[in-house]
Amino acid sequence: MEENLIKKIKKLKEIEPNxxxxxxxxxxxxxxxxxxxxxxxxxxxxWRKTITNLKVSSNIVIATIFVLIICVxxxxxxxxxxxxxxxxxxxxxxxxxxxxxNQSININLNEINYYKLSxxxxxxxxxxxxxxxxxxxxxxxENLSNEEQINQLLEELTK
Amino acid sequence: MxxxxxxLIEKAIDGDKEAFGLLYSHYQPQxxxxxxxxxxxxxxAEDICHQVFLKAWQNIGRFNYQKLPLSSWLYKIARxxxxxxxxxxxxxxxxxxxxxxxxxxxxxxxxxxDAKDEIEKVKKAIEKLKPEQQDVIIMRxxxxxxxxxxxxxxxxxxxxxxxxxxxxxxxxxxxLGEEKINIK
Numbered sequence: 152m153e154e155n156l157i158k159k160i161k162k163l164k165e166i167e168p169n170x171x172x173x174x175x176x177x178x179x180x181x182x183x184x185x186x187x188x189x190x191x192x193x194x195x196x197x198w199r200k201t202i203t204n205l206k207v208s209s210n211i212v213i214a215t216i217f218v219l220i221i222c223v224x225x226x227x228x229x230x231x232x233x234x235x236x237x238x239x240x241x242x243x244x245x246x247x248x249x250x251x252x253n254q255s256i257n258i259n260l261n262e263i264n265y266y267k268l269s270x271x272x273x274x275x276x277x278x279x280x281x282x283x284x285x286x287x288x289x290x291x292x293e294n295l296s297n298e299e300q301i302n303q304l305l306e307e308l309t310k
Numbered sequence: 311m312x313x314x315x316x317x318l319i320e321k322a323i324d325g326d327k328e329a330f331g332l333l334y335s336h337y338q339p340q341x342x343x344x345x346x347x348x349x350x351x352x353x354x355a356e357d358i359c360h361q362v363f364l365k366a367w368q369n370i371g372r373f374n375y376q377k378l379p380l381s382s383w384l385y386k387i388a389r390x391x392x393x394x395x396x397x398x399x400x401x402x403x404x405x406x407x408x409x410x411x412x413x414x415x416x417x418x419x420x421x422x423x424d425a426k427d428e429i430e431k432v433k434k435a436i437e438k439l440k441p442e443q444q445d446v447i448i449m450r451x452x453x454x455x456x457x458x459x460x461x462x463x464x465x466x467x468x469x470x471x472x473x474x475x476x477x478x479x480x481x482x483x484x485x486l487g488e489e490k491i492n493i494k
Contacts, residue, residue: 153479153483156432156479156482156483156486157451159428159429159431159432159486160432160436160447160451160452160482161451161452162428162429162432163343163347163429163432163433163436163448163452164343164452164453165429166342166343166346166347167339167342167343168338168339168342168343168355168356168359169356172356173338173339173342176338176356176359176360176363177331177334177335177338177363179360179364180330180334180360180363180364180367181327181330181331181367183364183367183368185325185367185368185370185371199374
């Protein structure tokens with residue numbers, strides 16, 4: 152029922168204006184000048200366009216500033232908080248630290264060798280002294296010379 | 311909507327007659343139809359339609375195409391022009407006279423239509439509707455405008471337009487149903 156009614160209403164679309172009338176009306180309209188109000192409105196349209204353009208350019212500026220802020224923030228985060236530059240993960244720092252430890256181990260080994268050598272020298276010297284008897288004054292001098300020898304040997308080791 | 315309508319409007323605002331001519335050719339038949347169905351007199355419809363496009367030409371710079379389509383703006387002018395015309399001529403013309411003149415004036419057009427009686431009945435049924443119901447029915451079903459475009463033209467919300475449309479269809483159905491009973 153409703154569809155049928157709408158079909159009937161749509162048939163009214165066949166009503167058309169007289170072509171002669173339409174042409175005459177248009178030519179009469181176009182021969183009249185546009186009002187001053189229209190020119191004022193034209194100026195306001197121009198103003199509206201300028202405002203719109205300004206809005207667009209300000210949006211671009213805001214977007215650029217926003218992108219710059221993001222870039223600077225990303226750079227800052229990368230240079231301070233990034234896990235790639237944590238001291239625990241820096242390979243050059245690790246190798247430097249390892250070298251330092253290695254050097255200290257070498258120093259300790261040298262010290263051990265030194266103590267070992269000095270112990271042997273001392274032992275030999277003491278054995279030598281114990282085998283000789285202090286019967287006369289010459290042996291005392293000999294003892295003294297042995298002491299000097301020990302001192303000399305110790306000095307050489309410390310050099 | 312016309313292709314490059316915005317461009318044509320901008321040219322018309324600058325005083326380009328050809329651009330306005332194209333807009334006129336596109337919109338004048340539907341505005342004329344709208345006015346004719348409402349006033350039911352050919353000469354009156356032609357006068358009002360002429361006034362509508364004269365005002366459109368003279369004030370097109372005031373039209374803001376970002377806010378509403380040109381068709382809605384033209385319908386708005388047409389509605390106001392019809393109200394102004396009726397306000398000044400109400401005392402001279404009675405409704406019966408208008409109906410009689412309309413029947414004779416559009417005889418040549420109606421002869422071309424197969425079911426001319428039916429069309430005349432529908433037209434008369436539309437004339438019996440409230441003015442805003444007439445507007446909605448013409449714009450929605452004859453000119454196939456969207457509820458949003460109609461809303462712009464009549465200054466109501468799209469929801470209000472749908473409600474008016476529903477009521478108008480109901481009234482039309484009742485009127486046409488009554489007529490059928492009367493004919494029988």
